[in-house]
Amino acid sequence: MKTTYLGLELRSPVIVSSSPYTSTAQTIEQCARHGAGAAVLKSIFEEQIIHQAAALEQHSDSAYGDAGLYLERYLGDDYKARFLQLIGEARAATDLPLIASINCVATGDAWIEYAEAMAEAGAAALELNIFFQPTDILEESREIERRYAEIVGKVASAVRVPVSVKLPMRLTNVCNLGNRLLGCGARGAVLYNRFFEPDVDIERIAFAEGSPYSEPSELRNLLRTAAIFTSVLPQLDLSVSTGVHDGAAVVKALLCGARTAQVCTAIHNEGFGIIRHMNEFVDRWAESHGFESLEEFRGRLNFRDDPSPVYQRVQYMRYFPSSEE
Numbered sequence: 499m500k501t502t503y504l505g506l507e508l509r510s511p512v513i514v515s516s517s518p519y520t521s522t523a524q525t526i527e528q529c530a531r532h533g534a535g536a537a538v539l540k541s542i543f544e545e546q547i548i549h550q551a552a553a554l555e556q557h558s559d560s561a562y563g564d565a566g567l568y569l570e571r572y573l574g575d576d577y578k579a580r581f582l583q584l585i586g587e588a589r590a591a592t593d594l595p596l597i598a599s600i601n602c603v604a605t606g607d608a609w610i611e612y613a614e615a616m617a618e619a620g621a622a623a624l625e626l627n628i629f630f631q632p633t634d635i636l637e638e639s640r641e642i643e644r645r646y647a648e649i650v651g652k653v654a655s656a657v658r659v660p661v662s663v664k665l666p667m668r669l670t671n672v673c674n675l676g677n678r679l680l681g682c683g684a685r686g687a688v689l690y691n692r693f694f695e696p697d698v699d700i701e702r703i704a705f706a707e708g709s710p711y712s713e714p715s716e717l718r719n720l721l722r723t724a725a726i727f728t729s730v731l732p733q734l735d736l737s738v739s740t741g742v743h744d745g746a747a748v749v750k751a752l753l754c755g756a757r758t759a760q761v762c763t764a765i766h767n768e769g770f771g772i773i774r775h776m777n778e779f780v781d782r783w784a785e786s787h788g789f790e791s792l793e794e795f796r797g798r799l800n801f802r803d804d805p806s807p808v809y810q811r812v813q814y815m816r817y818f819p820s821s822e823e
């Protein structure tokens with residue numbers, strides 16, 4: 499079933515999120531073959547460039563005062579070139595719309611030039627993946643969000659392709675930030691980025707790796723917010739990511755106003771064939787409810803100033819152990 503997202507005409511609302519499943523031309527070709535609407539390429543990580551450079555500099559003779567900067571630029575160019583090459587190879591292998599993804603950690607202008615290069619190489623849109631982990635008690639959320647807006651504004655004004663922003667789950671008022679990003683030129687938003695969450699190993703008394711993969715129940719973290727977000731910010735195209743494991747989850751995201759639903763863990767669990775199953779489910783569901791196009795049902799559960807407690811009552815007022823209800 500067709501949809502539009504970031505101004506792009508997509509043959510399906512199921513898109514493959516930035517992950518190892520979009521990191522080679524071969525996997526992107528698999529996404530296309532199984533009916534995905536688009537692929538968000540594995541993010542290029544600014545952090546990685548900085549860390550690689552710092553590690554090399556430590557082991558080098560630092561007679562060169564600016565070794566760090568030099569290495570950063572050198573490694574950065576090499577690392578960036580590989581992403582441009584991936585876009586070129588994927589372009590040659592398939593006509594699937596490609597959304598390049600950049601993980602930004604600094605407000606440096608280096609990204610602007612690079613974002614343009616990705617667009618020129620054939621990316622139809624850009625997804626910016628931004629998160630600053632707060633550790634400073636004096637840093638106000640307003641200041642952190644100002645940095646988001648600064649990055650988005652710089653990139654969006656420099657490139658001709660549409661820009662969406664993949665947002666973190668822990669914001670006090672995601673609609674306020676969305677509105678600010680819209681004002682800075684963003685065309686879409688992704689709710690949410692699911693970060694690598696470390697666990698604690700109580701025997702070693704140390705942080706340990708947690709599973710990077712989601713559970714289906716995590717979708718419920720975002721459905722209500724998606725319904726409110728798409729209602730108060732209809733100008734931003736919404737994509738839902740986290741916990742989309744089957745066709746029913748795609749339908750839920752669309753009913754809450756999303757234009758696309760992104761999948762990653764579902765492919766890890768079931769293989770690329772899950773994309774086709776999801777598409778088939780959406781078609782069957784739409785037909786059984788008498789809908790001929792996605793726009794006929796997208797956003798049916800939007801907030802629209804609905805006084806229903808579903809949207810605004812989030813506490814478990816009626817649910818306590820002795821409740822009969």
Ligand SMILES: Cc1cc2nc3c(=O)[nH]c(=O)nc-3n(C[C@H](O)[C@H](O)[C@H](O)COP(=O)(O)O)c2cc1C
Pocket residue numbers: 515516517518540541542599627664690691692710711712713739740741742760761762763764
């Ligand atoms: C192994 C792995 C690598 C990922 N790499 C990226 C990445 O490079 N950039 C990004 O924005 N998200 C990345 N993600 C997050 C996914 O794109 C997605 O937002 C998240 O897994 C939630 O979706 P899911 O429930 O379908 O897995 C990654 C996730 C996994 C599991």
